[in-house]
Amino acid sequence: MSVTVTSAAKAPLSERLNNQLAGYGFLLPWLIGFFVLTLGPAVSSLYFSLTDFSLMGSPNWVGTENYFRIATDDPRFWTAMNVTFTFVLLSVPLKLMFALAVAVALDKGLRGLNWFRAIFYLPSLIGGSVAIAVLWRQIFAGDGVLNQVLAALFGYEGPSWISNPSTALYTLVMLAVWQFGSSMIIFLAGLRQIPQDMYEAASIDGASRQRQFFKITLPLLTPVIFFNGVILTIEAFKAFTAAFVISDGSGGPIDSTLFYTLYLYQEAFTNFRFGYASALAWVLVVIIAIFTALSFISAKYWVHYDD
Amino acid sequence: MTTLALNKIEKRYGATEVIRGVDLKIDSGEFIVFVGPSGCGKSTLLRMIAGLEPISGGELQIGGERVNHKAASERGIAMVFQSYALYPHMSVYKNMSFGLETAKMPTAEIDARVRQAAEILQITQLLDRKPKQLSGGQRQRVAIGRAIVRDPKIFLFDEPLSNLDAELRVQTRVEIAKLHADIGATMIYVTHDQVEAMTLADRIVVLRAGEIEQFGTPLEIYNKPANKFVAGFIGSPKMNFFDVTVTRQQAGTTTLGLAGTNIVVPKIDTTVDAKLCLGIRPEHITNDAKDGVALADLTVTHVEHLGGQTIVYGRMADGQSINVTLDGQRTVHPKDTLKVGATLDNCHFFDAAGQRLG
Amino acid sequence: MTDATHKSAFDAARGAGDTKKPSLIGRTLIYCGLVVVSFIMLYPLLWMVSSSLKPENEIFSTTSLIPQNFTLEAYRRGWNGLSVSFGWMFFNSLVISVLVVIGNLISCSMAAYAFTRLKFKGRGFWFALMLGTMMMPQHAVLIPQYLMFLKFGWVNTILPLVVPKFFAIDAFFIFLMVQFFRGIPRDLDEAAVMDGAGPLRIFLKIILPLSMPVLATAAVFSFIWTWDDFFAPLIYLNDIEKYTAQLGLRTFVDATAQSDWGALLAMSTLTVLPIFVLFVLFQRLLIEGIATTGMKR
Numbered sequence A: 001m002s003v004t005v006t007s008a009a010k011a012p013l014s015e016r017l018n019n020q021l022a023g024y025g026f027l028l029p030w031l032i033g034f035f036v037l038t039l040g041p042a043v044s045s046l047y048f049s050l051t052d053f054s055l056m057g058s059p060n061w062v063g064t065e066n067y068f069r070i071a072t073d074d075p076r077f078w079t080a081m082n083v084t085f086t087f088v089l090l091s092v093p094l095k096l097m098f099a100l101a102v103a104v105a106l107d108k109g110l111r112g113l114n115w116f117r118a119i120f121y122l123p124s125l126i127g128g129s130v131a132i133a134v135l136w137r138q139i140f141a142g143d144g145v146l147n148q149v150l151a152a153l154f155g156y157e158g159p160s161w162i163s164n165p166s167t168a169l170y171t172l173v174m175l176a177v178w179q180f181g182s183s184m185i186i187f188l189a190g191l192r193q194i195p196q197d198m199y200e201a202a203s204i205d206g207a208s209r210q211r212q213f214f215k216i217t218l219p220l221l222t223p224v225i226f227f228n229g230v231i232l233t234i235e236a237f238k239a240f241t242a243a244f245v246i247s248d249g250s251g252g253p254i255d256s257t258l259f260y261t262l263y264l265y266q267e268a269f270t271n272f273r274f275g276y277a278s279a280l281a282w283v284l285v286v287i288i289a290i291f292t293a294l295s296f297i298s299a300k301y302w303v304h305y306d307d
Numbered sequence B: 001m002t003t004l005a006l007n008k009i010e011k012r013y014g015a016t017e018v019i020r021g022v023d024l025k026i027d028s029g030e031f032i033v034f035v036g037p038s039g040c041g042k043s044t045l046l047r048m049i050a051g052l053e054p055i056s057g058g059e060l061q062i063g064g065e066r067v068n069h070k071a072a073s074e075r076g077i078a079m080v081f082q083s084y085a086l087y088p089h090m091s092v093y094k095n096m097s098f099g100l101e102t103a104k105m106p107t108a109e110i111d112a113r114v115r116q117a118a119e120i121l122q123i124t125q126l127l128d129r130k131p132k133q134l135s136g137g138q139r140q141r142v143a144i145g146r147a148i149v150r151d152p153k154i155f156l157f158d159e160p161l162s163n164l165d166a167e168l169r170v171q172t173r174v175e176i177a178k179l180h181a182d183i184g185a186t187m188i189y190v191t192h193d194q195v196e197a198m199t200l201a202d203r204i205v206v207l208r209a210g211e212i213e214q215f216g217t218p219l220e221i222y223n224k225p226a227n228k229f230v231a232g233f234i235g236s237p238k239m240n241f242f243d244v245t246v247t248r249q250q251a252g253t254t255t256l257g258l259a260g261t262n263i264v265v266p267k268i269d270t271t272v273d274a275k276l277c278l279g280i281r282p283e284h285i286t287n288d289a290k291d292g293v294a295l296a297d298l299t300v301t302h303v304e305h306l307g308g309q310t311i312v313y314g315r316m317a318d319g320q321s322i323n324v325t326l327d328g329q330r331t332v333h334p335k336d337t338l339k340v341g342a343t344l345d346n347c348h349f350f351d352a353a354g355q356r357l358g
Numbered sequence C: 001m002t003d004a005t006h007k008s009a010f011d012a013a014r015g016a017g018d019t020k021k022p023s024l025i026g027r028t029l030i031y032c033g034l035v036v037v038s039f040i041m042l043y044p045l046l047w048m049v050s051s052s053l054k055p056e057n058e059i060f061s062t063t064s065l066i067p068q069n070f071t072l073e074a075y076r077r078g079w080n081g082l083s084v085s086f087g088w089m090f091f092n093s094l095v096i097s098v099l100v101v102i103g104n105l106i107s108c109s110m111a112a113y114a115f116t117r118l119k120f121k122g123r124g125f126w127f128a129l130m131l132g133t134m135m136m137p138q139h140a141v142l143i144p145q146y147l148m149f150l151k152f153g154w155v156n157t158i159l160p161l162v163v164p165k166f167f168a169i170d171a172f173f174i175f176l177m178v179q180f181f182r183g184i185p186r187d188l189d190e191a192a193v194m195d196g197a198g199p200l201r202i203f204l205k206i207i208l209p210l211s212m213p214v215l216a217t218a219a220v221f222s223f224i225w226t227w228d229d230f231f232a233p234l235i236y237l238n239d240i241e242k243y244t245a246q247l248g249l250r251t252f253v254d255a256t257a258q259s260d261w262g263a264l265l266a267m268s269t270l271t272v273l274p275i276f277v278l279f280v281l282f283q284r285l286l287i288e289g290i291a292t293t294g295m296k297r
């Protein structure tokens, strides 16, 4: 492009303009959306985060005070961090492991693959809905299904898992893990792309099944594991609906399911502290960005690329 | 008159020059073949003529008019793609009528044109099918049909036969030649296959690395290749090249040393001790010692019997390899020694830079 | 048409799979494992459906999945359990979801076409920005968006839920379509250019008709995700007449204070039902959609 262009090369203005017009014409809706609904709001919320903006009055500049308060003087922020990180660090690896294990089991060329695949996928398709949160709440309630089953099988009288602060979060982790299906689908597609003849060559070389798994399958699957891991982590940081429904929007019992997004929601739309909530939002953006960046940096050391 | 003229046409992608100043004048109704090794810029040149690729420099004229910036569809050109590029979701009929509909032609005329083209190509019974339901050869015809209906002045073909099997390739080649004879439009045909080039072309353009190496009729190119590259590219099996040294310059003759043998040929404009290249096509080397030049004896290393011909691979005393295509079935065995020679007018001489001498 | 342009990740020829196939015992064990896991996975859903069909007193008295006294009573109670019938809320959800599908299909396919097929200055730059927005959590733009819609007088209408989708705000779908469009041979565009077609005609007559699989995938995902969405309606819709089914269900949880589990589970079942139907109808499409986005980043 930067090479000097002879006069013969210059298309007439109308032609060059037409190309630009067509391109920007088709891109116009997205461009408007980007500026009006993404970039503009992002800039304003960054500004809000530096003000004391609330429903009560117009924004007054307070500098970094909101951020300072988040870091030093907000125990609920740290609770939310604790809850969210626990959730992310438990649910993502568990989900990955489940997804991978089931995908590998399904990839054995067995019959009925399509059925199993569909069954395992279904929860991740509907898992985000309120209905499932309601269902979860029922299952883990004191008189819920889980305790009925436990009582019937072992005669064990379980507590209310939902209203117990030390177990409530784990029911949400289980809900997340229950939705491993879409990651499994991606793993399955990844497994399909590993050339069959690699296994044939390996078994001729006398490699055992375990060895084939650890020396062929796993390394060749690392790009997919990486992709799934990043997506799931971002998703997990943003988890909201289930915690909201199960705790009636409170993050209870005693803030044990106070997900970051839930706290953010409360600050913004219950307490109407727009400035402070904006600061919280940007902290989340930065946390996700750092996590993503770290993943990409670490990928150099463990993700196997062909080229 | 739809003459086509390329004046110093250039194409650059960023800093890499892909076409370097191509000059070409093509007469109305000619069948021109661009031939050259893969990656030499044939498709790029064709696509610039078509209007699919912007021209970086130079001028393109169709019928005397500069068309560098004319839209592809307004150049009076139709193109048959290597992949055929049939619209997969449209019937054969729709594939052929799409361009005419775009041009807002009356339906009755569209129908007439499509049916006529289908008639010519004998695909009338396929008009309602989708491309998926066609064989390779049939798809090829539809692609040509799509070009015909637009009644273009110039047809462009980009390696149209490369996706067909050998037998169909020969058959379609003949049909394209017939089509050209019937409709008389100018055709430009790109291929890397020199047999297609030789059989189809009125004139051949041999390209290498974005430059024209030679432009002429098939026989001109076969008989008088302008340089070593063209000599080697056209003809199969490939021309033999021998390193020779000029040992003596006399009035009227030049003596060359080849593997210990002296060859006396009519005077070549060169100097004593110059290293030259002597090129002789395998089919022009014989072992019936008659007139012409006697070459150094060859020791046979390998023999291929094709029935009609016998191809002998061998080495000369100094190790240079030599291939000979002999007519008929010969009893030749490896390790045999063969006396071979060729007539003078079948000997080509190239200087150190590969340019033809004489 | 599909196979010409889009090679599914699952159609990639897999031989008999002989080298991978475990022994008979191994296979049996894997089958048993899969069946057990499937059952555990499905149990909550089965329980939900079966409980919704039982009389209230039977729900907790037995763990059996088969209702002994089959009744639709819970559905009747639930349907009219709030001051506004659930039917109305289903209608609201349907309207919003359909509009979102339309908006996403139009705007995202246009953007994807520009990104893959048109040449203009700054294309790479905008494309990178678009990918960037995919990573960005919506929370960062939530409050200003809310205030903007408040200023427009759009809060407590469906506009904030629908209008943004006409501006290609769901970058994921652009990405999905970009992946697909890239697989459509460029020769087809060029043939159309030779046929005199301009960008709009190529888009409408060549690209879109060949993209039915990805458009269908985007439509179904779009519908399901909008149907399931809870956060946006929670923020923007205040009056119960405007509620979506998800909001209604959540209000129902509060209103019944967990006293009427039958009705709650019946309504839960109903809100999941449309998704389940779409899942059954378009299972293959959905699974391939997921697989492709994962594979060809």
Ligand SMILES: Nc1ncnc2c1ncn2[C@@H]1O[C@H](COP(=O)(O)OP(=O)(O)O)[C@@H](O)[C@H]1O
Pocket: B013, B016, B018, B036, B037, B038, B039, B040, B041, B042, B043, B044, B045
């Ligand atoms: N878009 C492009 N950008 C950079 N180089 C290109 C591009 N298209 C083609 N080329 C280069 O131009 C040369 C000629 O290509 P092409 O005309 O397709 O060759 P041919 O058809 O003779 O095989 C090749 O070396 C190719 O690598």
Ligand SMILES: [Mg+2]
Pocket: B042, B043, B044, B159
């Ligand atoms: Mg080519």
